[in-house]
Amino acid sequence: MTELLKISLPDGSVREVEPGSTPGDVAAAIGPGLAKAAIAARVNGEVRDIGRPFDGDAELALITSRDEADALELARHDYAHVLAEAVQALWPGTQITFGPATDDGFYYDVKAPDGRAPFSMDDLPAIEEEMRRIINADKPLVREVWSRQQLIEKWQSEGEVFKAEWAQELPEDEELTVYWSGEPNSDGAWLDMCRGPHLASTGKLDPQAFKLMRVAGAYWRGDQRNPQLTRIYGTGWLNKKQLDAHLHRLEEAGKRDHRKLGREMNLFHLQEEAHGSVFWHPNGFVIWRELEAYMRRKIDGAGYQEVKTPQVMDARQWEQSGHWGKYRENMFVIPDEVPNTEDEGDIISGDADWMALKPMNCPAHVLIFRQGIKSYRDLPLRLYENGCCHRNEPHGALHGLMRVRQFTQDDAHIFCREDQIVEEVRAFCELADGIYKDFGFTYSIKLALRPEQRYGSDEDWDKAEAELRQAVIDAGMATEEFGWEELPGEGAFYAPKLEWHLTDAIGRTWQVGTIQSDRVLPERLDASYIGEDGDKHRPVMLHRAIFGSYERFIGILIEHNAGRLPVWLAPTQAVVATITSSADGYAEEVAAKLEAAGIRVEADLRNEKINYKVREHSVAKVPHLLVVGMREAEESTVAVRTLGEKHQKVMSLDEAITMLEGAATAPDLAN
Template identity: 45%
Template structure:
């Protein structure tokens, strides 16, 4: 056993429900060894929760906070700790092995420390920022006057292998905050000084992790030693401004990844190749779907004819669904007076993401970053009774938000986009039914467009953050309503403190694509602030005026981003109802053109999108062109087909399916198209 901090005993409850009485100061590793030395060799990290389940504030997933801000503790007191952490109170204990998702993040964070060790051994003039684990690996932000080259990255990776081979223990130590600040200031470690000042308070102890001669300010936890970081790769380096401010120093962000074994590492690189093959920017160009014209400006999307057809299918479906679900379609201006944005709170709380004001002859105007104030003005334009509520307005509205030049990414991060926005004005007693209906609508969107899996996050406020407006009572009530709906629907969710909109809490629905990647698209938000700011009312049953509450919801999120995700999910091979060209016609020779035009006419009359290749090219060349464009069906038309009113069908992904009557094929294709089938 390790040296005990106390002679008192504590209780440790294991996952099977069994209890062990051990001396206070016993470590998770001690308990693992007592169970089995083999288990002790396999565990990576421990998860503990006080048996008393004392609530200790909610956790944050901010990458900086996960590095520096004291032990992250869930609302029920659960937290990850090193295997060598002395246990000083009775706890539930989980000993996590490699199969646990949390273990992989701990290994990756430890790999970031191994990389920092290697960087300082090779380039001692480097100053360190932070190095969190990510879903794909890890990175470390560093400052060095000279840029790192590919040869430098290779040298860093080789030195990391040496650090791993040394099998240096990760040892946690604590020291007074003031000493840490003094030491780091002397070393010129300006980023470490910032993190200590930001995430700790005067008089506190700060935690340091040491391996060999390397020491880093860090909360942890870590694997027992550098030798547990076995399969890793230094990937690339990119620029990143300190604190995201272009006026600050240009940092270098070195990316890497780590896994428990080489098999998983190689599988990761294979997956990266698949991701690259699905890149919407490449496929979008190959299929001529959209473009970004630098002469017009970064982050502004030009929809080409084929992309425009897909957009029309998306928007037509959305508008029809909105009408079915009781929404009224509205349209609002792209610019509005600056004064209105002051009333809404966007000027104060969202101004840095808005474009500068335009001074016109009667007032200053700003491009809209949101549609909500416009919908509020429509609501306010005429008196409302409780009998009118809920009022649901929906708009596919263009909005404009400032993004820094280095942050934009194809369709996924843009400056101008179309938001499938809706706002629901209702009584407090109606709010939970409306939120539930929005979630049902979101599920319908995802399933219709071919996504079967999603994850949900509930974003709440931070009472200490002045950016959030409204009283604690209002926030608690709103969070309670969202929680009640999710619980009633049996939807698992993760609570993310401090990530709410400034006007209210929200439910974010993240779809999971065919590669298992999560995408933030749909959101449902509770808002009592804007109705108050704009003095919205309705006449209640009692004849008095009352203030409605408001739901913001966007299900595509933005048409552009959703389209980009669709491209990558399907790798451009869209289901029939979304495909820009649904059927390609290949006449074998010129003498079959008359029949081909007859087939084209009948297909188009059935509501299908058809392209006839009339070029004087060989049949195989025409088929290959349609195949490269990922057209769902290619119909070959020759003598036999002309004489029998049939078509020879080639189906994407299946190949030649033989001849069928034209009438039967039309019935098949029309059914697939009209039912929005997600597959062929």
């Protein structure tokens, strides 16, 4: 008698099924509604096809569209395969490579047939139409296990050079799988090698829930020495409503793009002569200075001491800290040629005088800590620096203010005793909370745990992770309200970290603030203090930032506010604009009084129509426009137009000054 398989379900029940049964069979046995809704399965923790037979006794959780993360991953993977099938159906001879799911869609890298130009945006409508035909055909997606030799022969016989090359590198002892779109070996069936999983058929996709977005060049295997391919990008969702919402977000994000608004508001620019570094214009640097002053008030009130450290440090220091081995490819080295492995001995031994621009501030802060003897009574010692750093980011990764090569961090390091860690981290949580609320952000907190490659003992990592966790609990923030989550394997190589993920006005998230509990760097750089027992002890070093970098935080603020910055941050807080030149004298008087009250103000006396002036200053996102003509001059009033409001309000000049003074006060000074 055949022994039945025992399948454990999430509710604790166990079902017995015949060998060869699938998760789909279990779903059907439970009920027709679930059988229809189930799109895949999690078997012993692994996501699998709904029709893949069980290997033995198993724990089973059925996946439906309500399990959005898993469902989207599956759908986007399927859209990528349908894309490749569509391209080959339309243009036989096209070679295919790989096509993964992405955060909001999918892509596939392909090579056009010989003699045909690379695919372009003009080809996308036809590809979309063919994809819909394949989806509507409801072709079954069938998994098969093949040998490596079968794969090699298949791709070589069909002229699939890239697939054949990859198949030759696959391990013999691994289970190698392919998926058919259509019944295997039938007319019109299409095949790709893939680990899966996939939905049961192409018809499980919504033909109205995807859109091809753009094309770009891509090199085979990411190497510019290899042939160039065309990467076709798409976005894919579970239904049209989700797609429409995503496209609306993209449209809104385009309007909010900080690079576009930066030009319109005359804040900054970037150019090839200093690629990856920012040229701040006077308007933009006003924002910077206001943020810097705000943060200084905050850290002064929290007991930090501000320091300034060198831009360039000896490579021996970076080797000792561990950054030279772990981070060297991202450092700017002086001379500007990174040494080969065989030359590293010269750096360490002192035969060469290699220097490097600092990519972070922490080793320099340890050197300050080491000056003089520290007692346990001196701790915690909180050192803060608006530290300018340089990182050799890849050219293609640079993106406006969001990813640059030169940036300034609101960086601090807290040197403390073991018994002070939890309280220091708790206090930081509360400091960060107040700051993010001042800027109108909500956020979630995540704990990034030890990575596979790391420094330090497991015992130290256990302590550090537990301390960070306890601090968030003590702050009352390890809750669903704060989006508390733990992220295995995502800590830094020297320390676990808490991360603050801000949510902006259109629902995007930005990882900004961090605090890391580090026992490694004090050990490597020989930092110590004299304990109550008279012996030397290692301090723990808490690395922390709230803005992250001024450049990126300003970019996020611009996009979050669509350029309409809070009045206290606006480069120009008010413009006095004349209707007629006969009011110029009064306009200058109004501007002078506003300036005396501490308002950043300009007078627009140009011989232009008032509607033109209103439109121009609205594009520049000036918060308040004070319109004056002869009537206002005679009555000592102003007509106030506030950005984003339809109607103007006439008020006395004194009332207007009081209103602007209140609006222009930084939130920490207003409280």
